[in-house]
Amino acid sequence: MKFKEISVLLAVLLIVVMMVIPLPTILLDILLIINISLSITILLVGMNTKEPLDFSIFPSLLLLTTLFRLALNVSTTRSILSHGNAGHVVATFGEFVIGGNPVIGFIIFLILVIIQFLVITKGSERVAEVAARFTLDAMPGKQMSIDADLNAGLISEKDARMRREKVSHEADFYGAMDGASKFVKGDAIAGIIILFINVIGGFIIGMTMMGMDFSQAASTFTLLSVGDGLVSQIPALLISTATGIIVTRAASDGNLGDDLTRQLFAYPKLIYVVAGCIALFGLVTPIGILLTWSIAGLLVFAAYKMQKAKEKEAEQLEEVSELPMEEENSPENVLNLLQVDSLEFEFGLGLIPLADASQGGDILDRVIAIRKQIALELGLVIPIIRIRDNVNLESNQYAIKLKGNEIAGGEIFLNHFLMLVPEEEDHGILGIETVEPTFGLPALWINDEMRRKAEIFGYTVVDASSVITTHLAETIKRYAHEILGREETKQLIDKAKEMSPSIVEELVPSLLSIGQIQKVLQKLLKEKVSIRNLSVILETLADWAVFTKNPDYLTEYVRQSLSRQITKQLSVGNMIQVITVNAQVEKIISENLQETEQGMYLTLDPQLIQQLVSSLNETIGQVMKVGIQPIIMTSPAIRMYVKQIVGRINDEIPVISFNELESNVEVQNIGVVHFQDVGVVTA
Template identity: 50%
Template sequence: MDFAASVKKTDVGIALYLLAAVAFFIIPIPNFLLDIMIAFNISIALIVLMNVLFVQEVLDMSFFPTLLLFTTIFRISLNVSSTKLILSSGDPGNVVRTFGTFVGGNNLIIGGIIFLILIIIQFMVINKGSERVAEVSARFTLDAMPGKQMAIDADLNTGAIDDQEAKRRRDKIQEESAFFGAMDGATKYVKGDATAGLIITVVNMAGGTALGMINQGLPFAEAIQQFGILTIGDGLVSQIPSLLISLSTGILVTKGSKAADFSGTLVKQLFGLPKVLYIVAGSMAVLAFTPLNTVLFLGFAAAFGVSGYSMSKTLGEEEIEQEVAAEETEAEEIRKPENVVSLLQVDPIELEFGYGIIPLADVNQGGDLLDRVVMIRRQIALELGTVVPIIRLRDNIQLNPNQYIIKIKGIQVTEGEILFDHYMAMNPGYVEEEITGIPTFEPSFHLPAIWITESQRERAESLGYTVVDPPSIIATHLTEIIRSHIAELLTRQDVQNLVDNLKESNPVIVDELIPKLLGLGDVQKVLQNLLSEGISIRDLLSIFEVLADHATTTHDTDVLTEYVRQGLKRAISGRYFAPNEVTQVITVDPKVEQDIMASIKQTEQGAYLTLDPERIKAIIGSLEDEIKKIEDMGRTPIVVTSPIVRMYFKSMTQDYIKDLIVVSYNEIDSNVELSSVGMVTG
C-alpha cells in the first residue's frame, strides 16, 4: 500500500511540474512566486548535474532525454513569466533584479558581456560538442548491435553464459541503442534552448526600452539602463541553469557506457602517473626563475613534487595489497569445499587448442570459429533432429601451438594439427597437374592432402583441387566427431526436452506412450539406436506413432528400433538411394542369414549371437572383398538383408567395419531400384 501511495505521489509530482510550465505560459504569476520557481529551477539543474557526475553507468540515467525536454519547457515558461513582469510592471522579483545588479555588476555593458560569454560557451562549445558526440555515439551503437548480438549468441552456445545472462545482455544492448538514439535528438532541445534564450533577451531589451519611453516617459538612456539591467538579470537567471543542463548532457554523452567511479577514475587518470607530476614540478621550477612570480611557481613545483612522491608511494602500497589480496583469494578458493564439487563437472564436448589457433577463435582478431560452432549445432539439429550439447572452447598451453584436440565427456577422442596462414588442398581424383606443398592428411576422413600458401590457392583451385581454410578444417572435423558420438551424447534430459516439445502440439500420442507403454529410458535407447546409424529423429511424431503401435507386444528396444526404421523407410530411402537411378548394393547369402538366425540366443537382458568365431571371420572376409569391389566402382557400400537379420548382421560387423550401411528390404521404398553386384558368403 505504501509503495502504491509513493508511486501516486511521484506521478502527481511530475504532472504538477509539467502543468505548472503550461500554466506559466498563460497565467501571470506574482513576482514572489517567480522567485520561488527560479530558485527551484536552479536547484533542479544542480541535482541533474550532480547525478550525471556521480552516476556509474549512463543507462542509470536512461530517462535523461525526457528529463531534458521537461527542464527545457519549464525554464522557457519561467522566461515567459519574467518577461511579462518586466514589461508590465518593471518588477520581476528579487532574484532577477539581484542577478542583474550583483552578477551583472549593475552595469548594462558588463552584464551584457557576461551574458554573451555564457551564450557562446553554451552554444558554440558545450552544445556543439555534445551534439556531435551524441550523433556519433548513436551511429556507432546502432552499427555495433549485430556484432554484439552475435557475440552474445556465441558466448551462449559455448557455455560462457547462461540464458538469463544472455537475455540481460540483449536487453542492455537494446536499452543502449534506444538511449543514444534518443540522446542524439535530445541534444537539439538544449541547442534550441540557448538560441531561444538569446532571442528572448533581445526582444525583452527592445520591448522594455520602448515601453519605458512610451508609458513612463523615461529618456532613452534611462529606459535602456533600467530595463536592460532587468533583462540581463532575467537572461542570466535562465541561462545559468541552462548551462548546467548543457554541461550535464556533455558529461553524460562523453562518459561512455562502462560502469565506473567517475570522479575517482578521472583524478586517477589525471594524477595517477608519478613521473608526469615530477616533470610538471620540474617545469614549474624552471619557470620560477623567469620574470614570473617566483614564489608562486616554486610553490606549485613543490606541491606537484610532493604529490608525485605521494602517488608513487601509494601505487607501491596498492601493488603489494593487490598481490596479498590475490594470494589470499587464491588460498580461499583452494580451501573452499564447493570447488572440489565443481571439478566433478564434465563437459559433453570440448575443443582444446594451442595458442597458435587462438586468433581463429578470437572475434576481436577476426576469428569466426565461435560462429562456426553455432552453425554446427544448427546443422546437426536440422540433420539429425537432436540438440547438440554446449561445445566448450578453451586454449591449452600444454598443446603444440597449432594442435587441437576434441574431447567427449572429458576423454580425448581425436586430435589434429593445422598450419596457420595456410590452406589445405585435396585432390578429388581427377587433378592432372599436381601442385607442390607440405604433405599431410585431412583429419576428418584421413584423406591425403597438402598444405599450400595463400599465393598458391587460386592456382590450386583452377587445377581442380578442393581448397579449405583452417577454420573449415576444424569445424568439419568437429562436426564428424559429433555425428559419430551423438548417440551417447543424447541424455534422458535431452529426450525429456524433445518429449515436452512434441507434447505441446501432440499431447495424445505422448500421454499414450510415456509412461504407460514405455519408460523414458526405453525411448532414449531407441533414439540412440537410430542416431548411432545416422538416422534422423527429427520426425519424432512418426517415431512415437510406431512405438505406440508395437510397444504393446514387445519392450525389446532393439526390436522396437527395427519397427521404427521400417516406419521411417521414406526417410531412409531418401538418405541412401538416389531416385530414378539403379543403386548397386551388396546382398547376404540366405544360408548366412539362416546361420545367423540359428545362433541367436534370447535372454532377459536381450539377444546375442553365438556364431562360431571362425565363421564370423569368414563372413567378414567375404564382406570386405565385396566392399572393396563396390568402392573401386566409386560407389558407397550398402548391404541389404532380410528384416529379421538386419540388426544382428549390423551388430556382428560394426566392430570390424565402421559406419557400414546396413538396411533391410522393409526399409526401402517401393520406387527404389536395386542391383546386386555382390553377395556376402561365409
C-alpha cells in the same frame, strides 16, 4: 495499452498543444515548476548511475525536455506580450531572484547562458563525439574478445549474448548522445534569441498598444523577459550538467558520489599538506587565522579519520587474501582438478597462429560456426569446446578429445594447403604426402605456388584452418550420441517445455525419465537422425510410452514419426535408390529373435551372420563402385537388427524401413542381399 504508455503519449501531445493554444497563467506556473523538478530529478539520476547504459533513455529524454522548455518559452512569451503577465513563477524570478533590477537579471542570465553554452554544452558535445568514435572503433575487438572467452569456457552462451548486446547498446548510446547534445546547444542559442525578442517586442507593444511610457514599458517587459529566461535556463543548465556527467562517466562499481569520496580522498597524507597550506595562508596573508585555521583543523581531522579507515580496510583485505592460500591444499581444491571437459581441441605450439586472432587466426570464429551448424543439422547444442595448446603434442599436430580421451587427430603444416590427390593420376605437383584426416583420402601438403597450379588443373585445395574445422565438425557429428548426456537432454527438454508445455508435463516424469529419453535421442543421433524437431519426438514418446519403455522400440516409433525428415535427408529429388534384403533373409532374422526381460536379441547362427555380412559387403561394394550412396531398406520389424549387422561393415551406411519413407517418393531397387549369392541391378 498500459497507463504509463498513455501518459507519456499525452505528455508529448500536450507539449505540441502548448505551442499553438494559449494556456492560463495558473497552468503555466504548474508546468514551470514541473520543468524545474524534472531537471533536478534528471541531474540526480545522472549522478547516481554506475554506467551510462543505466540511463540509456537519456538521449530521448534530453530531446523531450528540450522541446518541453521551448514550448514553455513560446507559451510564456505569448502571455507576456499579450497581457504583460506570465504568472507568479516568472514574476518571482523577475522580482525576487534578481531584486527587481533588470540590468542585474540580464547579466545573470547571460552568465548562465555562457556557462551552459560555452563550457558545459561544448565540452559534453566534444566528449560524446569522441566517445562515439572510440566505441565504434573498439567494437570489433570487443566482439572478438567475447568470442574468445566463450570458446575458452570462461563465460556461458547467455553471458556472451548479454555482453554482445551491451557492446552494441554502448555504441548506439554514444552515437545518440553525440546527436542529442546538439539539441542542448540549440536550446541555449534559442534562449538568447527569445530574450531579445521578448524585450524588444514587449517594449514596442507596451508603448504602442498598452499606453505605457518608455520607462514603464522597459521596466515591465525587461523584468518579465529576464525572469522568463532565468526560469527556463536554470533547468536547462541542470540538464546540461547531467549530460556532461553521463557522457564523462567511465564504468565503475559505484555512483558519482561513491567514486568522488573514494578516489578524491584516496591519499589522506596529501590532505595534511593541504591543511598546512591553508594554515600558512592565515599567517602570511590578511585573511586571518580564525577562518583559515578552522578550515585547516577540519581538514586535519578528516585526513586522520580517512587514514584510520584505510588502515582498517587494508587489514580486512589482508585477511581475505589469506583465504585462497588456505584453500590451495584443501580437498575441495584438489577435487576441482578431476573435472573433465566434454570436448577439447588441443594443438601443438607451432599451430598457435591458427587460434591467435592477432596473427590472423580464425579457429575461434570457425568453432562458433560449427556449434551453430551442429545445432541446425542435428538439433544438438554442443557444450563449450575447450581450446588450448599442449606441449606434449608435436609442433604441427592437433588432437580432439571427448571427455578426456582422444578420439581424433591430425597433422597440419602452416603456410601450406591440402590438395586431394586423384588416384593413379600423374599430376606433377610436388608436396608432402599425407592422408586427409577427416575421410582418410590420399592428399598432399603443397605451398602457395603449387596451390595456384593445382587450382588451374581443377584439383580440390583447402587451407589449414578449413582442414581442422572440417575434421572437428565431422568428428562431433560422428560422436554426437556420446556428447548428449543427461544434463544436455534436460536442457533440451526445458527448452521444448517453453514451446510445448503440455507434452513435456505429460511425458516427464510420469511416463519416461530423463535417462530414458536420453537413450532414445542417443540412438537417433547415432544414425545421424536430427533431433531438432523435439516436439514431434516427445509427442511420439508420450503416445507409445504407455505401451513400452524399451528404448529400441520407442526409437523405431519415433523414426516412423520423422518419416518426412528422413525421406528428405536421404532422397535425391523425388527418388531414393536402395538396397533391399531378400525375403528369405528377413524371415530367418525374424525367426531368430529371442525375447528377454531387457528386450529382443538376435540369436542368429554365427555362420549365417558371416554369410550375411559377406553378401552385404559385396553388394555395398558394387553399388559404391558406380558412385551411388548405399542405403539399405528392410521391413520395420527387423530394421534395428539389420543395422547392427551393417554396422560391422560401415556404421555410416543408413538402414531404413518401409514405414520411414513418404508415400510420394519413388523407390528404386539397385541391389538385393541374399545369403548365398548377390544380385545387383544398377540404374
